[in-house]
Amino acid sequence: METETIVHTKEACNASVTAVRDALYALSGKWKLPLIIALTERPMRFNEIQRALEDITPKILSKELRELELNEFVERKVFATVPVTVTYELTPYSKSLDNVLRELKTWGEEHRERIIASRRKPVV
Amino acid sequence: METETIVHTKEACNASVTAVRDALYALSGKWKLPLIIALTERPMRFNEIQRALEDITPKILSKELRELELNEFVERKVFATVPVTVTYELTPYSKSLDNVLRELKTWGEEHRERIIASRRKPVV
DNA sequence: CATACTACTATCCAAAAGGATAGCGATATC
DNA sequence: GATATCGCTATCCTTTTGGATAGTAGTATG
Numbered sequence: 001m002e003t004e005t006i007v008h009t010k011e012a013c014n015a016s017v018t019a020v021r022d023a024l025y026a027l028s029g030k031w032k033l034p035l036i037i038a039l040t041e042r043p044m045r046f047n048e049i050q051r052a053l054e055d056i057t058p059k060i061l062s063k064e065l066r067e068l069e070l071n072e073f074v075e076r077k078v079f080a081t082v083p084v085t086v087t088y089e090l091t092p093y094s095k096s097l098d099n100v101l102r103e104l105k106t107w108g109e110e111h112r113e114r115i116i117a118s119r120r121k122p123v124v
Numbered sequence: 125m126e127t128e129t130i131v132h133t134k135e136a137c138n139a140s141v142t143a144v145r146d147a148l149y150a151l152s153g154k155w156k157l158p159l160i161i162a163l164t165e166r167p168m169r170f171n172e173i174q175r176a177l178e179d180i181t182p183k184i185l186s187k188e189l190r191e192l193e194l195n196e197f198v199e200r201k202v203f204a205t206v207p208v209t210v211t212y213e214l215t216p217y218s219k220s221l222d223n224v225l226r227e228l229k230t231w232g233e234e235h236r237e238r239i240i241a242s243r244r245k246p247v248v
Numbered sequence: 249c250a251t252a253c254t255a256c257t258a259t260c261c262a263a264a265a266g267g268a269t270a271g272c273g274a275t276a277t278c
Numbered sequence: 279g280a281t282a283t284c285g286c287t288a289t290c291c292t293t294t295t296g297g298a299t300a301g302t303a304g305t306a307t308g
Contacts, residue, residue, distance in 0.1 A: 008161070008164065008165055013161045016157075016161070017158055019229045019230075019236070020151075020157055020228045020232055021157065021232070022232040022233075022235060022236050023228040023229070023232035024148060024152065024228065026232075026235065027148060033140075033141045033145065034141055037132070037137045037141060070239075071235070071239065072238070072239070072242065093238075096231065096234070099227055099231070100227045100231045101144060103223055103224045103227045104143070104148065104224060104227075105143045105147070107147050107220065107221070107224045108143035108144055108146040108147035108150075110220070111150065111195070111220075112143065112146050114196070114217075115194075115195065115196070118196065
């Protein structure tokens with residue numbers, strides 16, 4: 001194994017930080033993940049989502065859905081029924097999150113185990 | 125290609141959300157990434173880090189370092205010099221973040237391009 | 249004896265994120 | 279005509295996060 005030669009220019013580092021932060025930001029907030037998972041099963045209407053995610057208030061739900069829409073993870077469709085119905089569904093692009101989410105999930109699981117284990121047997 | 129059959133039991137989904145959230149949490153906050161990158165080059169002392177990350181206040185720096193320590197990304201070493209010096213350095217375990225960070229960075233870069241592009245040519 | 253350096257902590261404050269509660273316009277049902 | 283359903287928005291409030299500023303103990307230097 002050879003040591004990688006990595007150039008840590010200030011610019012390259014800042015760019016990395018920005019990219020990672022952009023990614024983290026797209027997934028941040030209390031409800032984005034639950035929302036994405038809920039919509040993974042099927043498209044849902046506004047009130048339907050609200051009932052599924054028991055504790056979310058309409059204001060927050062509305063805001064989170066708008067952000068998911070801006071990031072093109074979710075498409076909002078309005079139907080001229082009476083009363084009007086609106087559905088939210090995951091876009092094909094939302095699949096691009098799969099790799100990231102899988103890595104995060106794997107790492108999160110392993111990390112949790114490690115931290116819990118290291119609290120059981122503290123430093124001697 | 126066949127459609128994957130994924131079981132979305134409530135428990136499995138909650139476990140996923142928790143794992144991903146744990147991972148996101150470990151990287152969250154304004155300074156964790158810059159700190160990790162700064163320490164990637166070499167171990168540093170407290171005041172040294174503060175000078176490197178120009179705008180961070182000692183209170184915040186202290187808090188962020190403590191969190192990185194709890195997550196075992198950073199090791200704190202105290203030297204009985206005069207005056208006492210304390211260094212912070214990345215642990216081998218911090219390398220476990222590499223995959224996650226690489227995925228986040230790649231996705232973040234592509235996502236930024238996509239969103240900027242789609243704002244240039246809005247829906248017709 | 250004042251000042252500076254080390255690594256911080258303490259107190260107070262501002263901004264951001266999240267939430268509770270109420271209400272709106274349109275229509276349908278009782 | 280009161281009530282309900284739909285998809286929200288408006289207003290106010292709390293919690294969390296981040297920050298500004300000052301100060302601490304111990305030692306050394308001018």
